[in-house]
Amino acid sequence: PRSTLSSSSAASDVYKRQHLMRRNRILYALGIIAFIIILGYALLRELDRNQAQISNSLSGVLTATPAAGAGIVKTDNAYLLLFEPGSSYPVATKVINPFLPPTTFFIGQEDASKPLKGPFRLLILSDKDGNPDNPARGEVIGALTPPLELGTEAFEYLLDRPFRGYPKELMEARRNDPETNISGTVDVSPKFKDLVAAGDRLVIMLFDPELARPVAFRILENIQFPLDFKIGASDAMPGAQLKGPFSLRILTDKNNQPFESAPGELIVRSAETLPLGSHGLNFILDQEYRR
Numbered sequence: 001p002r003s004t005l006s007s008s009s010a011a012s013d014v015y016k017r018q019h020l021m022r023r024n025r026i027l028y029a030l031g032i033i034a035f036i037i038i039l040g041y042a043l044l045r046e047l048d049r050n051q052a053q054i055s056n057s058l059s060g061v062l063t064a065t066p067a068a069g070a071g072i073v074k075t076d077n078a079y080l081l082l083f084e085p086g087s088s089y090p091v092a093t094k095v096i097n098p099f100l101p102p103t104t105f106f107i108g109q110e111d112a113s114k115p116l117k118g119p120f121r122l123l124i125l126s127d128k129d130g131n132p133d134n135p136a137r138g139e140v141i142g143a144l145t146p147p148l149e150l151g152t153e154a155f156e157y158l159l160d161r162p163f164r165g166y167p168k169e170l171m172e173a174r175r176n177d178p179e180t181n182i183s184g185t186v187d188v189s190p191k192f193k194d195l196v197a198a199g200d201r202l203v204i205m206l207f208d209p210e211l212a213r214p215v216a217f218r219i220l221e222n223i224q225f226p227l228d229f230k231i232g233a234s235d236a237m238p239g240a241q242l243k244g245p246f247s248l249r250i251l252t253d254k255n256n257q258p259f260e261s262a263p264g265e266l267i268v269r270s271a272e273t274l275p276l277g278s279h280g281l282n283f284i285l286d287q288e289y290r291r
Helices: 004-056 168-176 190-196
Strands: 057-064 077-083 092-096 101-109 119-125 141-142 153-160 181-188 200-207 211-221 229-232 247-253 264-269 281-285
Touching: 077 101, 092 101, 119 153, 168 229, 181 190, 200 229, 211 229, 247 281, 264 281
Parallel strands: 057 153, 181 281
Antiparallel strands: 057 101, 077 092, 077 119, 119 141, 141 153, 181 229, 200 211, 200 247, 247 264
16 A cells, blocks of 8 residues: 555656646747747847937948048047028937047937928038037038938938038028128117218127127128128137127227227117017117227
8 A cells, every 4th residue: 555655646746847847838938939930020120219210310431531531639529410401400410429430420319409390401521629510620510411311322422622611502502691690770869870880890799698808790891871790600610609698789890800990980779688589679889989
């Protein structure tokens, strides 16, 4: 009887072990299947995301000519800028750092603050001082491209010239963009008309209240009152980035020294600070300029 009981117990243990092993194999197989499903789902989502990223961006390779590339070091930034045709300010900006050409790039919807609807023009430049508006020695730039549709791939962009400023057509568009300018009309008070001489110049300045200094100025010659004026981003001093609001000052200049007053010079100051995009303003030169 004891032998029979022992054999029965051993058989029961074998059965339990076999059952446990079958259960573990099933659980292991289910785990592998679940992992494969999750991995496949993640890969599909990544493929969808990559496809969406490609279809909503411009991508390609950024290269440089030997002469342009000689001044680029690894710590430089590469600024990628997308412009709507006819626009003066980028709708999307991306910075690549560290940067050494050749390198791949893409820029698009993820780099914009509003929905993008192409086509767009691409401009790329290198930067050494963190201020892409201020040309510095060793910085280089490429050409402003023709309009490119979002989804363009394998585009080769070439940095091929020193950066001495933005392309003329961008600066001209910036000069004429209502959103980046302040404009209006200026006249002389009848009381002071006799103080205005034929050789006088008109100096228009934007002062930044936080910096307590001028950040943009324009000088007009051969003036006749009343006259229309405009000042804005294209008149910014080197290195200045105009955000506003600003104090506006308009004055006549007789001695070619706008920061030093001379007898007979006149001035008017805005009563309040003005944001870019302010238009239809009217000013009267009604005070003598003393400094």
